[in-house]
Amino acid sequence: MSGGGATGPLLYAVAAAVLGMLQFGFNTGVINAPRSFIESFIQDNYDASPGLLFSVTVSVFAVGGMIGCPLASWLMDRQGRKNAILLNAAFGVIGAALMGFSKLATSVEMLIIGRFLIGINCGFATTASPTYVSEVSPLRLRGAFGTVNQLAVAVGLVGGQVLGIDVLLGSAEGWPWLLALALLPAGAQCLMMPFAPESPRFLLLSIRDEEKAREVLSRLRGTTEIDDEINDMHAEERAERQEKKFTIGDLVRTRALREPLIIGIVMHLSQQLGGINAVLYFSTTIFISAGLEEADARLASIGVGSVLFVMAIVSIPLMDRLGRRSLQLCGLGGMALFSVLMTVALNTYENNTTMSVFAVVFTFLYVAFFGVGPSSIPWMILSELFGQGARSAAVSVGALTNWFANFIVGLTFIPLTDLLGNYVFLPYTVLLLLFFAFTYFKLPETKNRTIEEVTALFKK
Numbered sequence: 001m002s003g004g005g006a007t008g009p010l011l012y013a014v015a016a017a018v019l020g021m022l023q024f025g026f027n028t029g030v031i032n033a034p035r036s037f038i039e040s041f042i043q044d045n046y047d048a049s050p051g052l053l054f055s056v057t058v059s060v061f062a063v064g065g066m067i068g069c070p071l072a073s074w075l076m077d078r079q080g081r082k083n084a085i086l087l088n089a090a091f092g093v094i095g096a097a098l099m100g101f102s103k104l105a106t107s108v109e110m111l112i113i114g115r116f117l118i119g120i121n122c123g124f125a126t127t128a129s130p131t132y133v134s135e136v137s138p139l140r141l142r143g144a145f146g147t148v149n150q151l152a153v154a155v156g157l158v159g160g161q162v163l164g165i166d167v168l169l170g171s172a173e174g175w176p177w178l179l180a181l182a183l184l185p186a187g188a189q190c191l192m193m194p195f196a197p198e199s200p201r202f203l204l205l206s207i208r209d210e211e212k213a214r215e216v217l218s219r220l221r222g223t224t225e226i227d228d229e230i231n232d233m234h235a236e237e238r239a240e241r242q243e244k245k246f247t248i249g250d251l252v253r254t255r256a257l258r259e260p261l262i263i264g265i266v267m268h269l270s271q272q273l274g275g276i277n278a279v280l281y282f283s284t285t286i287f288i289s290a291g292l293e294e295a296d297a298r299l300a301s302i303g304v305g306s307v308l309f310v311m312a313i314v315s316i317p318l319m320d321r322l323g324r325r326s327l328q329l330c331g332l333g334g335m336a337l338f339s340v341l342m343t344v345a346l347n348t349y350e351n352n353t354t355m356s357v358f359a360v361v362f363t364f365l366y367v368a369f370f371g372v373g374p375s376s377i378p379w380m381i382l383s384e385l386f387g388q389g390a391r392s393a394a395v396s397v398g399a400l401t402n403w404f405a406n407f408i409v410g411l412t413f414i415p416l417t418d419l420l421g422n423y424v425f426l427p428y429t430v431l432l433l434l435f436f437a438f439t440y441f442k443l444p445e446t447k448n449r450t451i452e453e454v455t456a457l458f459k460k
Contacts, residue, residue, distance in 0.1 A: 020124070062410055162302050166295050312371060
């Protein structure tokens with residue numbers, strides 16, 4: 001096979017790594033359906049508001065994610081990409097086991113700690129998996145393999161929602177098994193990663209073992225003609241050495257870097273504070289409030305993950321054809337429109353039962369517009385707004401912002417629902433309109449522009 005193709009060892013390495021992203025999707029979607037059973041478990045074993053403790057159980061996942069992101073960067077630089085991912089998978093097994101055995105031990109604390117640990121595991125994966133996949137992939141397949149991460153998230157999300165229906169594991173007896181299934185991707189990764197290669201880039205540039213890097217790269221590419229790629233890595237390293245390294249403090253203090261940093265932060269906030277995780281975490285609750293029976297609401301929730309999966313595929317060719325700015329505006333505008341229509345449907349279904357169906361349809365369309373742009377653009381935009389020297393610090397700030405906003409939405413949605421009832425999505429609508437206006441006036445189009453051209457915009 002000629003170099004640069006999708007060889008067996010390359011496909012194996014990518015599959016092993018993206019199990020971490022599948023884990024992330026699974027644990028985002030899995031908590032949705034069994035809410036009533038988990039609240040009953042909390043009520044039976046703890047003298048506190050079950051709604052509040054369920055909110056803590058949901059949102060502590062994001063606290064773990066905020067720890068996992070920087071931990072991944074630190075550990076990957078010291079232990080290598082492969083060993084860091086392997087250690088994280090073992091950590092995921094522990095978190096899944098704690099959640100699975102929490103009911104048997106009648107311990108709400110075990111459930112919350114397990115959810116926190118699996119959050120660290122997933123936050124780690126959102127940094128480690130894209131880095132590893134990017135570094136083992138040939139240049140011409142890097143974009144395609146990069147989208148595999150998003151597809152794995154969508155597959156995990158749908159899987160968690162399907163398994164949560166009442167005829168499978170969405171029951172008072174089944175929910176601990178449902179949460180314990182996080183053992184499967186973590187366990188599979190523990191078994192697969194020892195046979196996956198280390199990143200050739202890490203071997204060459206961090207360990208300085210060119211012979212080993214060449215051996216691994218030849219196996220990944222299926223050819224010994226790898227001199228060009230080795231030379232490109234050396235050239236990239238020389239360019240990095242010549243460019244000043246910026247810390248997070250430098251990004252804030254330097255005017256030419258501060259504006260793109262603010263843009264990147266707002267893009268990440270728009271992804272979360274537009275309310276998407278309110279739907280991903282609580283869609284079953286939303287559909288019940290729209291008049292559906294609980295079993296039907298769980299079935300409808302599967303559609304949420306399915307729409308995200310389809311849109312992950314649809315958005316791939318659109319990204320380079322229509323551009324980041326256009327897709328982000330389209331996504332935010334559509335989400336704002338359908339959050340209003342969802343609110344109308346939720347408040348009129350009692351007088352018109354057809355509106356229950358419309359509430360579900362409008363929710364699906366809201367999720368579809370999220371998939372158009374806001375789903376993936378915040379994760380890529382910081383890499384396109386910053387040069388090599390500042391990119392790592394900027395991406396770290398973006399990831400932390402994203403997980404923090406995720407935590408806020410998870411913690412506040414149930415109290416907001418208690419306060420606002422079926423008008424709960426209106427605060428998200430207001431924020432979406434503000435994010436739309438900010439994007440319109442501030443976000444430059446990065447399509448077909450080099451890093452130098454983009455950074456020059458902010459130096460004027």
